[in-house]
Amino acid sequence: MDIERIILLVGVVVVVIIGRFNRKAGGIFGLVFTAAILAWGLSLYQNGGAVGILGKPLSVTGFLVFVGVFFVFNVISIWMGWRSSRSTPKAS
DSSP, rough: OOOHHHHHHHHHHHHHHHHOOOHHHHHHHHHHHHHHHHHHHHHHHHTOOEEEEETOOOOOOHHHHHHHHHHHHHHHHHHHHHHHHHSSSEEE
């Protein structure tokens, strides 16, 4: 297993763990992680490489759609965390 796969796996696990404890923080960390994956993937495509999922290479458009889905998921997660924190009464 190469280092990129290990970093991706660890990053996903960390995002999930953070999201379990705090949905808003998990969403924010997920956005940062997804942005890093976007930058890494675009640099791969720019240098003639490709990102693959389950052994199948994605086109640039496929990769952007895939990353876009995760951006939307993270924004929804942040919004839901923000909304639930507003509706939870604060202890005095």
